Amino acid sequence: MKSALGFLVAAKRCEIHGLEQLEITSGLVKGVSELVHMLQKERGVSNVYLASAGRRFAAQRLERVEASVAAEAAARERFVQLDTDSGRMAGGVRLFSRIAYVLHGLDALPALRSRVAGRTLGVEEATRSFTELIAGLMAVVFEAADIAADPAVSRALVALFNFMQGKELAGQERAAGAAGFAAGRFEATEQQRLAHLIDAQDRCFQIFVEFADPTLRTIWRNAQTSPAIAEVERMRRIACAASSAPVAAEASERWFECTTSRIDAMRQVEDCATNALLHLCEAKLLEARSDLHDHKRFLDALSALGGQSAAPLAVFFDKSATSAPPAEGDAAGLVEADGLSPKLGRSVLDLMQLQSQRLQDMSDELNTARAALNERKLVERAKGLLMSRRGLSEDEAYKLLRQTAMDQHRRLVDVAEATLSLAEFLKPD
Amino acid sequence: MKSALGFLVAAKRCEIHGLEQLEITSGLVKGVSELVHMLQKERGVSNVYLASAGRRFAAQRLERVEASVAAEAAARERFVQLDTDSGRMAGGVRLFSRIAYVLHGLDALPALRSRVAGRTLGVEEATRSFTELIAGLMAVVFEAADIAADPAVSRALVALFNFMQGKELAGQERAAGAAGFAAGRFEATEQQRLAHLIDAQDRCFQIFVEFADPTLRTIWRNAQTSPAIAEVERMRRIACAASSAPVAAEASERWFECTTSRIDAMRQVEDCATNALLHLCEAKLLEARSDLHDHKRFLDALSALGGQSAAPLAVFFDKSATSAPPAEGDAAGLVEADGLSPKLGRSVLDLMQLQSQRLQDMSDELNTARAALNERKLVERAKGLLMSRRGLSEDEAYKLLRQTAMDQHRRLVDVAEATLSLAEFLKPD
Numbered sequence: 074m075k076s077a078l079g080f081l082v083a084a085k086r087c088e089i090h091g092l093e094q095l096e097i098t099s100g101l102v103k104g105v106s107e108l109v110h111m112l113q114k115e116r117g118v119s120n121v122y123l124a125s126a127g128r129r130f131a132a133q134r135l136e137r138v139e140a141s142v143a144a145e146a147a148a149r150e151r152f153v154q155l156d157t158d159s160g161r162m163a164g165g166v167r168l169f170s171r172i173a174y175v176l177h178g179l180d181a182l183p184a185l186r187s188r189v190a191g192r193t194l195g196v197e198e199a200t201r202s203f204t205e206l207i208a209g210l211m212a213v214v215f216e217a218a219d220i221a222a223d224p225a226v227s228r229a230l231v232a233l234f235n236f237m238q239g240k241e242l243a244g245q246e247r248a249a250g251a252a253g254f255a256a257g258r259f260e261a262t263e264q265q266r267l268a269h270l271i272d273a274q275d276r277c278f279q280i281f282v283e284f285a286d287p288t289l290r291t292i293w294r295n296a297q298t299s300p301a302i303a304e305v306e307r308m309r310r311i312a313c314a315a316s317s318a319p320v321a322a323e324a325s326e327r328w329f330e331c332t333t334s335r336i337d338a339m340r341q342v343e344d345c346a347t348n349a350l351l352h353l354c355e356a357k358l359l360e361a362r363s364d365l366h367d368h369k370r371f372l373d374a375l376s377a378l379g380g381q382s383a384a385p386l387a388v389f390f391d392k393s394a395t396s397a398p399p400a401e402g403d404a405a406g407l408v409e410a411d412g413l414s415p416k417l418g419r420s421v422l423d424l425m426q427l428q429s430q431r432l433q434d435m436s437d438e439l440n441t442a443r444a445a446l447n448e449r450k451l452v453e454r455a456k457g458l459l460m461s462r463r464g465l466s467e468d469e470a471y472k473l474l475r476q477t478a479m480d481q482h483r484r485l486v487d488v489a490e491a492t493l494s495l496a497e498f499l500k501p502d
Numbered sequence: 503m504k505s506a507l508g509f510l511v512a513a514k515r516c517e518i519h520g521l522e523q524l525e526i527t528s529g530l531v532k533g534v535s536e537l538v539h540m541l542q543k544e545r546g547v548s549n550v551y552l553a554s555a556g557r558r559f560a561a562q563r564l565e566r567v568e569a570s571v572a573a574e575a576a577a578r579e580r581f582v583q584l585d586t587d588s589g590r591m592a593g594g595v596r597l598f599s600r601i602a603y604v605l606h607g608l609d610a611l612p613a614l615r616s617r618v619a620g621r622t623l624g625v626e627e628a629t630r631s632f633t634e635l636i637a638g639l640m641a642v643v644f645e646a647a648d649i650a651a652d653p654a655v656s657r658a659l660v661a662l663f664n665f666m667q668g669k670e671l672a673g674q675e676r677a678a679g680a681a682g683f684a685a686g687r688f689e690a691t692e693q694q695r696l697a698h699l700i701d702a703q704d705r706c707f708q709i710f711v712e713f714a715d716p717t718l719r720t721i722w723r724n725a726q727t728s729p730a731i732a733e734v735e736r737m738r739r740i741a742c743a744a745s746s747a748p749v750a751a752e753a754s755e756r757w758f759e760c761t762t763s764r765i766d767a768m769r770q771v772e773d774c775a776t777n778a779l780l781h782l783c784e785a786k787l788l789e790a791r792s793d794l795h796d797h798k799r800f801l802d803a804l805s806a807l808g809g810q811s812a813a814p815l816a817v818f819f820d821k822s823a824t825s826a827p828p829a830e831g832d833a834a835g836l837v838e839a840d841g842l843s844p845k846l847g848r849s850v851l852d853l854m855q856l857q858s859q860r861l862q863d864m865s866d867e868l869n870t871a872r873a874a875l876n877e878r879k880l881v882e883r884a885k886g887l888l889m890s891r892r893g894l895s896e897d898e899a900y901k902l903l904r905q906t907a908m909d910q911h912r913r914l915v916d917v918a919e920a921t922l923s924l925a926e927f928l929k930p931d
Contacts, residue, residue, distance in 0.1 A: 075582060077609065080602035083586035087594030153504060157512035161590045165516030166651070170857050173509035177854065180506065222595070425606065428599050440876075447869075 078371065081428065085365045091222050092361055094163060096354040097154060098217045102230070103347040104144075104151040106237055109210050110340055111137070111144040113244045116203035117333070119189050120248055123196045124255065138186060145179055152176070164220030171213045178206040200248060207241055219446055224438030229353055231442045232284035233346045235449075236293075239277030240339045246270040247332035250312055254325035259312050262468075267312055269468040272475070280445055289349060293342050301334040448486040455489035507801045510853065514794045520651050521790055523592060525783040526583060527646045531659070532776040533573075533580040535666055538639050539769055540566070540573040542673045545632035546762070548618050549677055552625045553684065567615060574608055581605070593649030600642045607635040629677060636670055648875055653867030658782055660871045661713035662775045664878075665722075668706030669768045675699040676761035679741055683754035688741050691895075696741055698897040701904070709874055718778060722771050730763040800853070877915040884918035 075083075115137040118130045152172055156162045162169070185202050188194045214237060218230035249266055253259040259267070282290055308328050311320060452474065459470035478488045504512075544566040547559045581601055585591045591598075614631050617623045643666060647659035678695055682688040688696070711719055725731075737757050740749060881903065888899035907917045 075586060075605075077602045077605035080581075080586065080598045080605060083589070084595045084598035084602065086586075086589030087591055087598065088589075090589035091595070152509075157504060157509065157515075159590075160512070160515030160517075160519035161588075162516055163592050166513045166520070167861055169509045169513035169516065170854070170861060173506045173513065174854050174858070176504075176506035176509060425599070425603050429603070432596055432599060 077425075078368070081425070082365065082368045084428070085361065085368055088222075089358065089361045089365060091163065092226075092354060092358045094156075095221055095223060095226050096351070096358065098168075098220065099226070099230075099347070099350045099354050101148075101151040101155070102214050102217050102233065103351065104148040105210050105213055106233075106343055106347055108141070108144040108148040109207055109237065109241070110343070111141040112203055112207055112210075113241065113336070115141045116200060116207075116244070117247065117329075119199050119203070120196050120251070121329075123189060123192060123194075123199055124252075127192055134189075141182075145182070149176075149179070163222070164216060168213065168216045168220060171209065171216050175206070175209045175213055178209050182206070196252075204245065211238060211241065215446065219443065221442075222435075222439070223357055224435050224442065226350070226353055226357065227439055227442040228284045229286070229346070229350045231445050232281050232286075232289065233343070233350060234446070235277045235280040235284070236339070236343055236346060239274045239281065240336060240343060242270050242274045242277065243332065243336050243339065246274065247329065247336065250308070250328050250332065251325050253312055254308075254320055254328050257319045257321075259320070262466075264313050265468050265472070267309070269471055271309065273471070284442065284445065285346070286349065289342070289346055292345050296338045296342055299334070299338055301331045301338070304331040305335050448489075451486055451489040451493065455492040458492060505801075506854075507797070510857065511794065511797045511801060513857070514790065514797055517651075518787065518790045518794060520592065521655075521783060521787045523585075524650055524652060524655050525780070525787065527597075527649065528655070528659075528776070528779045528783050530577075530580040530584070531643050531646050531662065532780065533577040534639050534642055535662075535772055535776055537570070537573040537577040538636055538666065538670070539772070540570040541632055541636055541639075542670065542765070544570045545629060545636075546673070546676065546758075548628050548632070549625050549680070550758075552618060552621060552623075552628055553681075556621055563618075570611075574611070578605075578608070592651070593645060597642065597645045597649060600638065600645050604635070604638045604642055607638050611635070625681075633674065640667060640670065644875065648872065650871075651864075651868070652786055653864050653871065655779070655782055655786065656868055656871040657713045658715070658775070658779045660874050661710050661715075661718065662772070662779060663875070664706045664709040664713070665768070665772055665775060668703045668710065669765060669772060671699050671703045671706065672761065672765050672768060675703065676758065676765065679737070679757050679761065680754050682741055683737075683749055683757045686748045686750075688749070691897075693742050694901070695897050696738070698900055700738065702900070713871065713874065714775070715778065718771070718775055721774050725767045725771055728763070728767055730760045730767070733760040734764050797853075877918075880915055880918040880922065884921040887921060 115134070118134045118137050121130045122134045155169075155172075157165075157169065185199070189199055211234070214230075214234050218227065218234045221227040221230050246267060249263065249270060253263050253267070278293075282293070285293070304327075308324065308331065311324070452471075455474060456467060456470040459465050459473060460467060463470075465473065474485060474488050474492065477483075478485045481488070544563070547563045547566050550559045551563045584598075584601075586594075586598065614628070618628055640663070643659075643663050647656065647663045650656040650659050675696060678692065678699060682692050682696070707722075711722065714722070733756075737753065737760065740753070881900075884903060885896060885899040888894050888902060889896060892899075894902065903914060903917050903921065906912075907914045910917070
């Protein structure tokens with residue numbers, strides 16, 4: 074027969090195992106973020122290579138491919154480390170499905186690259202292929218954040234996911250801006266796309282700031298003061314203002330440079346974030362292991378005193394005793410008769426109340442972190458619905474949602490939820 | 503190197519393991535529901551025994567104790583079956599903590615019973631002790647429902663939990679009514695308590711009906727037509743109407759009888775619900791195992807064709823191909839060059855899209871079921887906050903929340919959420 078305290082120890086063991094898994098998952102997130110960064114760079118040079126009909130960045134592209142291949146091998150190593158055989162990985166159903174999708178995409182990369190090398194596909198198709206693969210990798214990070222059962226780790230993962238997402242949007246903005254500046258003008262739809270990318274980035278970094286720890290927030294704030302940022306803002310203004318006036322074509326290079334240096338600064342913040350995540354997991358593990366040690370010592374003390382199997386800790390039913398001394402002494406008396414001091418009996422209850430409060434707090438914090446993830450999911454799905462049912466572009470769909478929210482003084486997520494609940498009404502007529 | 507399909511198989515394996523755990527958890531819920539039922543009966547006869555100064559139900563009480571002890575042994579057997587050693591039980595942290603609390607209470611039962619036998623405690627204290635233990639057991643069922651990762655099982659558990667909760671409130675109503683009828687009159691606070699218990703029961707059965715499958719709903723609807731139900735309603739009316747007029751004291755027995763027969767009818771529905779739950783788990787497992795078999799056969803076919811390690815399934819990037827024939831034929835060509843027919847390459851992608859859609863649907867349904875659980879948690883916590891900060895009784899706290907919701911045309915859960923967010927303002931002055 075397992076005792077009450079035996080189950081508390083078992084609960085702690087589950088917590089430790091969960092944290093160990095989180096440590097592995099966090100390592101995986103680190104590997105994925107490196108691969109994403111490399112693919113973003115490869116996408117950038119591949120675009121220039123294709124757009125210049127192979128005249129520019131031919132050598133750089135090969136360097137980038139090599140770096141991507143190395144990062145891919147490292148990420149695959151992380152995937153292999155996951156416990157896929159036992160079927161006992163928490164959240165494995167979703168995480169493994171996402172990884173399957175990513176591997177499918179990675180397997181197709183060599184073919185994509187040979188088409189880029191032979192210039193048998195357009196800039197847009199190449200961009201879309203890389204962007205899709207990156208989106209798949211982002212989904213892996215998303216699931217990792219959703220799995221995390223520790224609130225602090227969950228917050229860190231939500232912060233990191235949103236930062237990575239913001240950085241990816243910054244990469245897409247770089248590509249869109251470079252194309253516009255190279256063409257010498259920005260059409261209205263391109264300006265709308267730029268505005269959408271800037272707006273969506275802001276939202277991501279806002280959530281990042283909300284969930285990141287103070288150190289990371291400071292690092293991010295400092296990164297914002299670089300001269301490149303000011304230059305990006307200046308050129309954004311030109312891109313968005315010049316509604317029909319032509320812009321200087323040579324601005325394309327300058328745009329590419331300053332946005333690249335902005336993204337590189339982001340990469341440094343991201344690096345700090347992934348390292349902080351790993352340290353956090355380590356610290357949490359240490360703490361939980363020391364708790365387990367305490368629990369076990371307590372269990373030993375108990376069984377030495379009264380036999381661990383069925384010690385009737387009558388103090389269970391004497392709730393008043395926890396705030397005031399027992400009025401009649403009944404409970405305490407019974408406990409003593411069974412060889413347990415009232416103090417020890419009390420401690421078991423204290424331990425349980427502590428644990429119960431802790432679980433409650435954790436659940437509250439987790440809900441907050443997950444709400445942020447869920448919000449994102451809802452907005453994405455509402456956007457997708459409007460795109461498929463109403464034939465809008467992604468930018469138009471997002472703009473419509475945002476405008477509705479502003480007009481009705483409602484939160485974006487509420488409008489998204491309402492949109493999804495009205496899916497039936499949105500069928501194409 | 504694990505392949506994309508290898509990870510899909512791993513995902514399916516996780517799903518199967520999750521269902522196996524659910525089967526064990528559902529067995530545990532069945533055992534717990536039996537124990538709760540026995541403790542409810544023991545609480546009932548213990549009350550009569552204590553209230554009659556030991557003159558009534560002495561023999562029945564011993565019978566009930568024996569039945570409780572047997573049910574307790576069976577429930578403990580279920581606890582022991584849980585995987586407590588590996589630390590890998592999903593949701594183990596919360597579930598095991600709840601079980602620890604319950605075991606603590608069960609260990610204290612013999613002492614409680616000897617105090618009942620010796621009549622060294624009052625009716626109220628005895629009732630409170632049993633009720634607290636039952637609440638602890640209900641919390642175990644709650645966690646089991648919260649763990650379930652399969653939407654259908656989760657719905658069934660949410661239905662069952664709410665039904666058990668409603669039945670427990672019916673038991674509390676029986677005790678409160680019996681006391682009032684025995685005393686010959688109902689004070690205003692007792693009437694308020696009755697009204698609260700009736701109202702809270704209705705809410706539980708409403709959620710049960712919302713989440714139960716049609717068969718169970720029919721069984722429940724039929725159970726409502728028994729003559730005992732009409733009699734309970736008639737006596738409820740007397741109890742609530744006779745604000746100061748005395749009621750016939752012998753009505754106490756009649757009340758006890760008709761409410762008992764109502765609760766026994768509930769027990770039959772509960773029994774059907776726990777059995778249906780177990781069958782559901784079995785059916786889900788069969789289905790998942792057959793899926794796994796298909797996946798594995800598919801994997802074998804793939805590796806026989808092209809080597810499973812790194813078959814570049816270029817169709818990944820050719821999204822248009824899923825709705826229309828490939829325009830340039832590039833992707834199909836590449837796939838064929840690697841020894842995979844386009845059809846097979848396509849199927850992997852289909853499989854993934856199917857899986858992705860399925861995960862999305864599951865997540866939506868799960869969110870609905872969990873929202874019902876979360877709603878309950880929020881209302882309970884808001885009630886607790888009002889009780890501790892404003893010194894209200896449970897009934898008063900609930901009435902205040904409900905009244906506010908009605909006045910403001912808001913949902914109860916929204917008022918509860920707002921209450922919790924204003925916790926700081928509610929500090930006792």
